Amino acid sequence: MARKYREIGKAGWGYTAITSVVGFVYFFPVLWIILTAFKTRTDALAVPPKLFFTPTLDNFQSVFFRASITTGTSQATDMGLYFFNSIFIAFTSVGLALIVGTLAAYAFSRYPLRGNDTYLFIILTTRMMPPIVVIIPIFLMFRLSGLAGSYWGIILLYTAFNIPFSVWLVKSFFDELNPEIEDAARMDGASERRVFFRFCIPQILAGLSATFVFGLILTWNEFLFALLLTGVETRTVPVAMARTLGGEVGVDYGLLAAIVTLFLIPIFFVTFLLQNQLLRGVTFGTVKK
């Protein structure tokens, strides 16, 4: 190619303008929902949509406290519990999946079995079919075993769903490591346990972060299983959100937008915290060292 590579940061105004437009188009729905969260009901339903309006926090307040229709007094909603549920269930199950997945991935990478690839493929097949295919048997199993509606039920399910993904991803990180580093650690007197915890894990922290965030996003947004397998006490935010639709007063877009905005925050926060690790994690192994 005759074209010269441009220096980083010197792409020129043309490229900057194009990427800005594309970025704006992609981000617009998010921006719109966040703006709606601060609108009154009239502003939210205005045609054409209002870009300039007097912001209000009423929607956020009514996420947690809502006037009772019968008595007219302010009453706490269960939304706080649902947010706790979402956070607790997602973090626990993704954490568990990462622990189990990392241990399995290390074994698959360092101590291959006869037919290693077959086992890995079998693990992958659990992710091949769409979840809807297995929803009825799983629902029946949960009913029979009493897991339906409990925290452990949904956590175990999400853990099981995240493990294949964790095993595959983390194995690829282990495969990228230089095994001579582990041998050197052994010769320096490190036990097998120490080799794993002090030498392998620290080297793939970026990859583990990436795996954690990907799993978290998937689990955080999961709706189908949560709808069927959580009870009143263990309901997650996506399910609770769906339940605010409909009802006697129609769709309260402001309220919905407020829930969505709050729902974005934890995942945004985690991603923001791990952003440096993430960048390294997703590009892990793509560049020859």
Add this chain to the structure above:
Amino acid sequence: MSDLRVQNLRREFGPVVALEDMTFDVADGEFFCLLGPSSSGKTTTLRAISGLEDLAGGSVHFAGRDVTDAPVQGRGMSMIFQTFALYPHMTVRANFEHPLLRAGVSSDETRQRVNEVAELLRVTHTLDRKPTTLSGGEQQRVAIGRAIVQRPKLLLLDEPLTNLDAKLRHDMRAEFKRLHRELGMTMLYATPDQLEALTMGQRVGVIRDGRVVAVGAPRDLYQKPNDLYVAQMVGSPPINFLQTSATADNQIELPFLGLPVAASGIASGRPVTLGLRPHDLALAGGGSSRATRFKATINLTEPLGDVTVIDVEAKDAAMKMVLREEVAARYSVGDQIEIGFDPEDLHVFDRDTGARLGNGEAAVVQGEQ
């Protein structure tokens, strides 16, 4: 005592036999080089000695103890890996400290020893940096430092210079000799580079297909290689080989030479390969004492600065020879020169078995001139 005795090691990777029958000894305090081409089993041998490989057979005795089945940890050996294998998530200081911490050395002594080693290897300024920020030479020295800071009785070196550039490689060769002299530890050095083996090793073991085929001082291997393989592994530029056969008992005809040469212990008609080192060929005339002369044409010249390697052809026999640069400058490609050599420098090998024949030397047949 930290002598090493390696006996009949066998290691298989599926159908591939990496170590066939690896046997050699390294004396206490010796600098021993294992010389062999890639995939001849050098790395596997070092790993087997350190306990990192599962063996199918054989034994490793070290410092008077059978360590064949001993765990990797606590063998009193350390290794410098081809990839350096520095701990990338730790600072250089932590890299140095790790082996000492595991060995239970007190923190005061640890600090002192780390500083000593850093000074010895001139990496003090890098102690608080991560290995990935260091240059190749610095990484190499840190790898050496981590291996010697624990004062191992045996230091295993697995092609430690392969990843360095030529200049650095040259400096590090001297460095290794200096370290060996100063630290006095037993060193086992694996390399595919005959130059490294010959310059550093007190003794060299030549490896072929997972077994040691020759052991000796560099000088002996160069001057009296016991077979064709050793002859071509040792020496640079590589030895010239000439295919011929014995015309009569104890007598060989050279294609480009008018007169036959005598070589004892060779039956008539036997196919032999003659070896003649490029350094043993010289220009005839000008007071040359070389008894045997022949004419040849220059095909190619490769100036190396101080010397020039010249490819010559004499009656279908292609050979390399080495001339001093100022001598070589007088000739150009296509010129005819007269070359002389001493028949005693001829190495005679059996063409089928590759073994050195008779006493392996030749002389001009007297009385036929």
